[in-house]
Amino acid sequence: EEGAGEDGGGLFSAPEPESRGRPLRLTVDTSEYEVFRGRSLSVSGRALDPDGQGIEGLRVEVVLRGARERLLGVTVTGPSGAYRTTVGVAPDLDVGEYRLLVRSPGNDDFFPARAR
Numbered sequence: 001e002e003g004a005g006e007d008g009g010g011l012f013s014a015p016e017p018e019s020r021g022r023p024l025r026l027t028v029d030t031s032e033y034e035v036f037r038g039r040s041l042s043v044s045g046r047a048l049d050p051d052g053q054g055i056e057g058l059r060v061e062v063v064l065r066g067a068r069e070r071l072l073g074v075t076v077t078g079p080s081g082a083y084r085t086t087v088g089v090a091p092d093l094d095v096g097e098y099r100l101l102v103r104s105p106g107n108d109d110f111f112p113a114r115a116r
Contacts (some may be wrong), residue, residue, distance in 0.1 A: 008103060015099070019038050019105065019109040021094060021109065021110060022049060022050060022109060022110050022111065023049075023050050023110070023111055023113075024047060024048070024049065024055065024058070024104060024110040024111055024112070024113040025047070025048045025049075025113060025116060026045060026046075026047055026048075026060070026102055026103070026104055026114060026115035027045040027046045027047075027048065027052050028043065028044075028045040028100075028102050029043075029044045030043075030044075030071060031110070033100050035064065035089055035100070036089065037049055037089055037090065037091050037092070037093045037095075038089065038090075038091035039071070039088075039089055040086050040087065040088050040089070041062075041085075041087050041088075041089055041100075042084070042085070042086045043083075043100070043102060044061050044082070044083060044084040044085075045082070045102060045115065046080070046081045046083070047060065047077045047081045047083065047104060047113075048076070048081055049110070053081070053107065054077070054079070054080040054082065055077060055081045055112065056077055056078060056079050056080075056081060056082020057077060057106075057107075058074060058075045058076065058077045058081075058104050058106070058107060059074060059075075059076060059104055059105055059107075060074065060075050060077060060083045060085075060102060060103070060104050061073075061075065061102070061103050061104070061105075062074070062075075062085060062100070062101075062102055063100075063101040063102075063103065063106055064093070064098045064099070064100060064101070065091070065098060065099045065100075065101050066094070066096050066097060066098040066099070067094070067096065069101075070084050070090070070093070071091065072087040072088070073085050073086075073087035073088075076103050101113065101114055101115075102115045103115070108110045
């Protein structure tokens with residue numbers, strides 16, 4: 001076909017994979033939380049690059065993980081990489097043991113990360 005280069009490039013070529021991601025570290029300011037049904041829960045911490053600098057604009061998700069996972073809320077890091085959010089815990093949450101998980105899917109520059 002005319003217009004296609006000898007290297008097989010053209011409109012339908014897959015882009016070369018890029019390895020642009022860098023490690024991301026999420027911190028949580030409090031190591032233990034008491035979670036009660038029907039109440040609110042405040043969570044804060046920072047998103048840091050490998051040099052310890054804060055990362056602005058990252059999505060941060062607050063999740064309860066037990067027999068199943070429940071997303072409680074989402075926030076975005078500020079200029080210093082700090083995040084703070086208050087989320088509601090559903091009154092119909094089953095009684096049981098849960099782990100609080102804070103995670104970020106990362107972005108074009110940083111890999112996903114999680115803090116427990």
